[in-house]
Amino acid sequence: MTSFLRSDRSRAVAIWLFAVAALVLAMVVVGGSTRLTGSGLSITEWKPVTGAIPPLSESHWEAEFTRYRNIPQYQQLNRGMTLAEFKGIYWWEWSHRLLGRLVGLVFFVPFVVFMIRREIPRRLLLRLAGLFVLGGLQGLVGWWMVASGLVNRVYVAPERLMIHLGLAFALLGALVWTALDAWAGGARQTLPSPWGRRGLWLTGLIFFQVLLGALVAGNHAGLIYNDWPLMNGRFFPADYAGPGFWPTVAHSQAAVQLHHRLVAYLLTGVAIVFGVAAWRSSYLARDSKLLALAVTVSVLVQALLGIVTLMAVVPIGLGVAHQVMAAATLCLAVAFSWRVRRV
Known part of the structure; x- marks a missing residue:
């Protein structure tokens, strides 16, 4: 055949x-x-x-x-x-x-x-x-x-x-x-490396943050609470809760913005630890280290861009740039996860 x-x-x-x-x-x-x-x-x-x-x-x-x-x-x-x-x-x-x-x-x-x-x-x-x-x-x-x-x-x-x-x-x-x-x-060989799992976990966290960002966009929640780091002077917004679980997590403007902020803080911290650990690793090849560093820098730039976009009340140019940077960050994380599995 x-x-x-x-x-x-x-x-x-x-x-x-x-x-x-x-x-x-x-x-x-x-x-x-x-x-x-x-x-x-x-x-x-x-x-x-x-x-x-x-x-x-x-x-x-x-x-x-x-x-x-x-x-x-x-x-x-x-x-x-x-x-x-x-x-x-x-x-x-x-x-x-x-x-x-x-x-x-x-x-x-x-x-x-x-x-x-x-x-x-x-x-x-x-x-x-x-x-x-x-x-x-x-x-x-x-x-x-x-x-x-x-x-x-x-x-x-x-x-x-x-x-x-x-x-x-x-x-x-x-x-x-x-x-x-x-x-x-x-691949000639698939490496049983913990970095493969770490890369996928980080990719998953980035993807989850993208989903939360979509809820912010869908609720036009970037048009309110345009101060940072607090939300109208408070960490926890007064109008957080909706009439139930789903109305809160999917439809409350205050809730979806708070969730997006909190996961951004988590993702930024994880990305920094990830990048430092990858750069210091004796196991990873140089190109893998550079990819890990690129992911970390991309997450940091995206976090800064998100803050600027929010405080500027989401002008079209910044809003699109924030979305494009999210795509670039995900692609870099995917590339790292792919690379560390191969000899």
Whole structure:
């Protein structure tokens, strides 16, 4: 039987996967800008194929605007918006969805070509299929998120935003790991090192902090308590508790911001200890030490950027930069975790 395996590595496949990861990062950037500009509900229908074509005439624009005027966000927040203003928010959301379609296309077409040319290492086939499914699921979750803001709400449900962003970051991390595998080939030996577990634990903590940040974003909680290190002069905000457990942890603005702050302090401390210990380790190679140091520095920069963004009341530029830095931090942690497992 003919094998799919020409070689255990493929630099072409790796470059393709890094390119897809870059597009996913671009989606995160545009998605963050879409949220910060309040544009995410401007397209009220989900048309995976025909939706790629924007309105081409004034009558089409009027039809889109009429649909938008029927949802609570327009009626409660944007009543009186002009068609020109609507076009401004529409293009943000349309661009975000177009990038999603582009990611799917850039993944699927080269995947088929590489399969035909038998350039994909067999050990990566199932993983790549899983990444394609994860990307499709991300699109479905994106619409599920938008749908939550079309009836009885003026914004999307924060927990759905958290799932949507979490899937994007999970996809980004998995693409980076798989690209590194394709670039380097199969490991000659997997090291039974405690640093592998430590790297994954740190990566998991970074990912958890990203999820908490999504709840802050979804609740617009960065627009309140804009002092630091206290919250309106108190460590524990007076309006922390909601009417129950889930309303508190997912919907209380004070609670989600406090949780994000506390985990930021924990993550910063862990990252410093992690970086110092890795640099002093006689077990790790120099490139692993440099990656560990990069993770530590990235966490520190991200923490500082978060404080500045909060105190500036989340301007669009800083808000997007904070999200991009979170993605960079996660990717560095993934790269470290991958590297320390290999000889």
